[in-house]
Amino acid sequence: MLLPLQDILGAVDSVEASMPAAEALAATVAASMVAGAWLHWGGKSNSTATDSLETLETSTEAPSNSLTDIEPVGDSVDVADRLIRDGRAALGLNLQFADELNESQRQRLRESLTRRMAHIHPGRVRLESWTRVAEHDERGGSRIESVDAFWMDRAPVTNQEFARFVAAGGYQADSPWWPEEAKPLVSQFVDRSGSAGPADWHDSQPSNDRRNHPVVGVSWYEARAYATWAGKRLPTDPEWLKAATWPIDSCGNLSQRVFPWGDQLHSQHAHLWREEATGPVSVDDFATGANPAGVRQLIGNVWEWMHDAFGEWDEQLPFPHDGSLVSIRGGAFDTYFQSHATAQFFSAEPRVERRANIGFRCVVPACHVNIEHNG
Amino acid sequence: MTQFIIQPLESLHLAKYSVQVRCIVCGGDNMYDADRCRHCGAPMAISTRAADSRRELPHFVAALGGANSGKTTYLSMMVDILSRRANDPQLIARGAFSVGHLRDMVHQLRHCRFPVSTSEKPETWNWLHGTLRRERKSPIDIVIPDFGGEAVIAEVESPRNNAIIRSFLRQSRAAIIFIDAARLAAGDSTPDYETMRTISYLSELPSRSKKEIYQSPVAIVFTKADQLEVAMTAEEFAIEKASGVIRHCKERLRQFAFFFASVTSRTILEGDTPIPLRVEPRGIEAPIAWLADRL
Numbered sequence: 001m002l003l004p005l006q007d008i009l010g011a012v013d014s015v016e017a018s019m020p021a022a023e024a025l026a027a028t029v030a031a032s033m034v035a036g037a038w039l040h041w042g043g044k045s046n047s048t049a050t051d052s053l054e055t056l057e058t059s060t061e062a063p064s065n066s067l068t069d070i071e072p073v074g075d076s077v078d079v080a081d082r083l084i085r086d087g088r089a090a091l092g093l094n095l096q097f098a099d100e101l102n103e104s105q106r107q108r109l110r111e112s113l114t115r116r117m118a119h120i121h122p123g124r125v126r127l128e129s130w131t132r133v134a135e136h137d138e139r140g141g142s143r144i145e146s147v148d149a150f151w152m153d154r155a156p157v158t159n160q161e162f163a164r165f166v167a168a169g170g171y172q173a174d175s176p177w178w179p180e181e182a183k184p185l186v187s188q189f190v191d192r193s194g195s196a197g198p199a200d201w202h203d204s205q206p207s208n209d210r211r212n213h214p215v216v217g218v219s220w221y222e223a224r225a226y227a228t229w230a231g232k233r234l235p236t237d238p239e240w241l242k243a244a245t246w247p248i249d250s251c252g253n254l255s256q257r258v259f260p261w262g263d264q265l266h267s268q269h270a271h272l273w274r275e276e277a278t279g280p281v282s283v284d285d286f287a288t289g290a291n292p293a294g295v296r297q298l299i300g301n302v303w304e305w306m307h308d309a310f311g312e313w314d315e316q317l318p319f320p321h322d323g324s325l326v327s328i329r330g331g332a333f334d335t336y337f338q339s340h341a342t343a344q345f346f347s348a349e350p351r352v353e354r355r356a357n358i359g360f361r362c363v364v365p366a367c368h369v370n371i372e373h374n375g
Numbered sequence: 376m377t378q379f380i381i382q383p384l385e386s387l388h389l390a391k392y393s394v395q396v397r398c399i400v401c402g403g404d405n406m407y408d409a410d411r412c413r414h415c416g417a418p419m420a421i422s423t424r425a426a427d428s429r430r431e432l433p434h435f436v437a438a439l440g441g442a443n444s445g446k447t448t449y450l451s452m453m454v455d456i457l458s459r460r461a462n463d464p465q466l467i468a469r470g471a472f473s474v475g476h477l478r479d480m481v482h483q484l485r486h487c488r489f490p491v492s493t494s495e496k497p498e499t500w501n502w503l504h505g506t507l508r509r510e511r512k513s514p515i516d517i518v519i520p521d522f523g524g525e526a527v528i529a530e531v532e533s534p535r536n537n538a539i540i541r542s543f544l545r546q547s548r549a550a551i552i553f554i555d556a557a558r559l560a561a562g563d564s565t566p567d568y569e570t571m572r573t574i575s576y577l578s579e580l581p582s583r584s585k586k587e588i589y590q591s592p593v594a595i596v597f598t599k600a601d602q603l604e605v606a607m608t609a610e611e612f613a614i615e616k617a618s619g620v621i622r623h624c625k626e627r628l629r630q631f632a633f634f635f636a637s638v639t640s641r642t643i644l645e646g647d648t649p650i651p652l653r654v655e656p657r658g659i660e661a662p663i664a665w666l667a668d669r670l
C-alpha cells in the first residue's frame with residue numbers, strides 16, 4: 001500500500017527534530033520503504049513504479065528534505081564521502097536527491113555503489129515449490145516470475161558495515177527504519193553485554209577478528225532496518241533466485257543453474273558443512289563461488305534473510321503459513337546436505353529469530369538510483 | 376541296466392544345521408543361516424562376526440529414551456557424520472543391515488522428513504554395528520540397537536517385561552539417555568520422570584558392586600536443543616529443568632555428562648507431523664566422543 005507523501009513526511013517529522021540532517025533525509029526514504037513503496041517501485045509492476053516515482057519526487061519540495069541539508073554545519077566531511085564511508089551510496093544516488101549533488105559527488109557515489117553492488121539484468125526466473133526442492137517430489141510445481149533490473153550487494157553485509165548502523169543510533173526504537181510492529185521489540189535486540197547490537201557482539205561492537213565476517217545474530221527486523229537505513233531493501237525470493245540461478249531465457253525456454261557458478265558443487269565454491277560446523281568465514285573467501293556478475297557467497301557461509309514471507313511464492317506449500325515465518329535462502333556453514341544448499345532450496349525462520357548462521361545482503365531496484373549500467 | 380544320476384551332497388549343509396550359532400545379545404541358539412536371532416531379533420551378523428573374529432567381543436552401547444525423544448534421528452545422524460569424518464572419532468559401519476538402515480534414515484532427513492518412530496516390535500528394530508576409531512586408543516567394535524521408545528519405557532517401568540532389552544542392558548558397557556529438551560523447556564516433566572526411572576533401572580541391574588550404582592559411563596543428551604530459547608550449558612539446563620535427573624545421576628551413576636544435541640534447526644507442523652525445514656546437526660559427535668574415551 002502506498003501512503004500519500006504528506007503522510008510519509010508526517011511520519012518522520014517527530015524524529016527529524018532530534019536527528020542529524022542526513023538521517024532526517026534518509027528517514028523520508030525509510031518511511032516510504034516502510035510503506036512498501038520501494039518494493040512495488042522496483043519490483044513487480046511498471047505502472048506502480050511510475051506512480052511511486054511521481055509521489056516521491058514531490059518530496060524534494062520540502063526544504064528539510066533537501067540534500068544540501070545532509071552536510072552538517074561544522075563538519076568538513078563531504079556528504080558524498082560520508083555516505084560512502086557508511087555504505088549508503090545507494091541513498092545518495094536515490095532519484096529523489098541525486099540531482100542535488102554535483103557531478104563529482106554523484107560519480108564518487110556511483111563508483112562506490114558499483115564496487116559494492118553488482119547489476120542484475122531484468123528477466124524471467126523460475127521458482128520451484130517446496131514440495132519439489134525439499135521433498136524431491138516431481139509432482140511439486142514451479143512458477144515463473146519477471147524481475148526488473150536491480151543492484152545486489154556483492155557480499156553479505158559484514159559486521160564492520162553493520163557497526164556503522166549501530167553507531168549511527170540505528171537501534172533507537174523511534175527511528176524510522178523500524179516498522180511499527182517491531183518498535184516494542186527493539187529494546188530486546190541486544191548483544192551478550194546487553195547493549196544494542198547483534199546477538200554475538202559485545203558492548204555494541206563485533207570482535208576484531210570478525211569485522212569482515214557476515215553479520216549474524218540479527219533478526220529479520222534488524223536486517224530490514226539496516227537495509228532501509230542504507231537506502232536499500234532485502235531481496236525478494238525472485239530477485240535472489242535471479243542472481244543465484246542466472247537464468248538464460250532462450251526461445252521461451254528458461255535454463256537455470258543449480259548453483260551460482262554452475263550445476264556441480266565443489267568444496268572450494270561454498271562454505272558448507274565439512275566434517276563439522278566451523279562457523280562463518282570472511283565474505284572475501286570462496287570467490288570462485290561467485291555468480292557471473294561477481295556476487296559472492298550466495299551459497300554457503302550464512303543463510304540470507306529474504307524480504308518475503310515463507311510460502312509467498314509457493315501456492316503448493318504443504319503446511320499452513322500465516323506470514324509469521326520469513327524465507328531464508330543459500331545454506332550456511334553448518335548446512336549438512338548439499339541438496340539443502342542449492343539455489344532453489346529455501347527454509348524459514350520467525351522474524352524475531354537471531355541465529356548464528358543467518359545474515360543478509362541488500363538490493364536496490366535499478367530504477368531507483370541515478371546510475372546507468374552499460375554491461 | 377545301470378543308470379547314473381547326480382545326487383547333490385547335502386551332508387555339509389546338514390552338518391552346518393546341526394551346529395547352532397549362539398546370539399551374543401540374548402544367548403539364544405540359531406541356525407547358521409538365520410538373518411536375525413529368532414529369540415531377540417538382533418542381526419545374527421553381529422554374532423557370526425564376533426565368532427569369526429579373534430578380536431574382543433563388540434561393546435554394547437545402550438540408547439535409551441521414551442517415544443519421540445529423538446533416538447532414531449540422532450543415531451542416524453551420528454553414524455552418518457562419524458562415517459564421513461577424516462579424523463577420529465570415526466565409525467566404519469559393519470554389515471549390510473547397518474549401512475541399509477543408515478541410508479534409509481538419512482534419506483528421510485535429506486527429503487525433509489523425520490524418520491518413522493521405531494515400533495515396539497523387536498523384529499523392526501535397527502541395529503547399528505560398526506568399528507569406532509578413537510583418538511590415542513585402539514579401535515573397538517560397538518553395537519547400538521535402536522529400541523522402540525515405548526518398549527524401553529515398558530521395560531523400565533516393569534522390569535523383566537522385555538528380555539531382549541534387559542539382556543542387552545546387562546551387557547552394556549555404556550549408555551546414552553535421550554531427553555526431549557523441547558518438552559522439558561515447555562514445562563512438561565514427563566521426560567524428567569522417565570529419565571529418573573531409567574537411571575534407577577540401570578543402577579538396579581545386577582552388578583559386582585554392592586551399592587546400586589551403575590558403573591558404566593552414561594551420556595545424557597538433551598535432544599531437539601534447536602527449539603530452546605535459552606543460552607545456557609547442558610548442565611545448567613539440567614539443573615533448571617531436570618532437577619530430578621540431576622539428583623539421580625549424582626546418586627546412581629558413577630560417570631555421567633550432559634550434552635545438548637540437535638539435528639534440525641526449524642520444524643513446522645503439517646497436521647500433527649513435524650517437518651524439518653533444514654538439517655543443521657549440532658552437538659552430535661560430543662556424546663559418543665566422550666563415551667569413546669571411557670570405553
